[in-house]
Amino acid sequence: MRLKVLMTGGNGMLADALYPLLCQNGYNVYMTDINGIDNKVIFKMDIRDKKEIDRIAIKFKPNIIMHLAAETNVDKCELSPDHAYNTNAKGTENMALIAKMMGATLVYISTGAVFDGEKSEPYLESDEPNPISVYGKSKFEGEKIVTSLTNNYFIFRAGWMIGGYEKDKKFVEKIVELAKIKNEIHVVTDKFGSPTFTKDFSKNILTVISTKNYGLFHMVNEGCCSRFDIAKKIIEYLERKDVVIKPVTSDAFPLPAPRGRSEMLINRKLNLLGLNNMRPWQDALKEYILGIKGKNG
Template sequence: MKILVTGYNGQLGYDVVLAGKSSGLQMIGIGSQDIDIRDEQRVKEYVQTIKPDAIIHCAAYTAVDNAEDDKEICWDVNVNGTKYLSEAAKEIDSKFIYISTDYVFDGKGNTPFLETDKAAPIGYYGITKYEGEKIVQEVLDKYYIVRISWVFGINGNNFIKTMLRLAETRNELNVVDDQYGSPTYTYDLARLLIDMVLAEKYGIYHASNEGFCNWADFAMEIFKVADKPVIVNSITSGQYPTKAVRPKNSRMSKQKLIENGFKPLPKWQDALVRYVQQLAEEVK
């Protein structure tokens, strides 16, 4: 099976290619330096030439705060790029996995969002990702939409790496405690995506490591696992203003994964331990 993966230079795309190769699949990873997904003709010509059996679309404009200003670029990548790839996939009857986000929800309430709950994004990044979801559903039949949250992987920047970097020079940090969600280790998620692409149980899914926490809880667990003596002070989102409003509730139900026979990801605490060990190995 030949699988094309966009966003290869990012955290998830990198691990998806590795996971596919370890499963004996032919993986083709591309980044923005290979193909500009905003170029419709180039995208369609490339897909026609490669003729993959599946496309896993990890590439996205993910700078949440910058998206509020760079609206044209964000839309071009997340909406138009997804449209061109979806149409190219349809032309060759390829399976398609679109990576979406918890930001398609408004973050209200404190119960986990179901896959069937109404999307109501509160920031521009979330709006563009939801528009991408709608395009995938309009254009394709053989699609997966996989919503993820709080991603961390070996290839790129993330919250864990930021906390560990700050721990080198700080012994006390303020971290928000009123935004709840699930961390997602790309190593674990990548293996689920490969399982999905080999199956035909299409539809919308939520995928993150099991369990919920807030950012302050997450930071405390990071320092505990990494054995860093850093004090975490819990603050509210109002005390740490950002250009883009973040959803306070990013809890997502993974019931559909279970119903369709996919194995849920391990608990986020377990994923964190393995990730910190992986980071330590990289330094050696």
């Protein structure tokens, strides 16, 4: 039987890698986003609109709900907390309720921003969340809703996402774009995290869900680094010897949302289960940057 997947956030960075992989693996995917695209690939569905979700899900009858949609702009979340909670918490509640009603497995993507960043070692699944930003708080609310409303769930906490090509709105894209116009780029040395390549993350989602080993997992590429380390590697892989990455501290870039010192994660549960197929972040980043170079000719 072809398993049916109802996906939210289909126009985002992660869906760009996950959707083709699901199709290649024989899943029947109904992909949705707040901005449906009238090409019959991405259908319109607002995760805040329970009636719309129920109508679509009852008609499609998914076996699995992959809930990727979120307000991922952390500064926008900080400035508009009601919007953040409506999307990231209430929207997740709507998806959890329909998953429960349909008896579908729920896959929820969370984040290292659920931690306060004070720990010097990478965070484990057993560490207590204590989010400091509105984004982190709203995503943690989403986690609590998923665990309280459903049994057959997977929560995957990702780190700093790499991927998406033209869908990328995050750090890698910013550095790649800055390198086109600047010879000197200032990057912070005092924020640490775990890069997470959407291609590796998507592959491992499929591996883990097939085990039916439900629960919460950290799932990041191996190794931790600073923003500065990533920027240096991007420039190296772009072979841009003319661009210098200059170290600065985060005081140089005041932003609306607080960022913890660390969002470093370790895949302890995947390791224990022998399901950790996440390669070192440098290898993943290199493949992605070479892909960008290929696309740009």
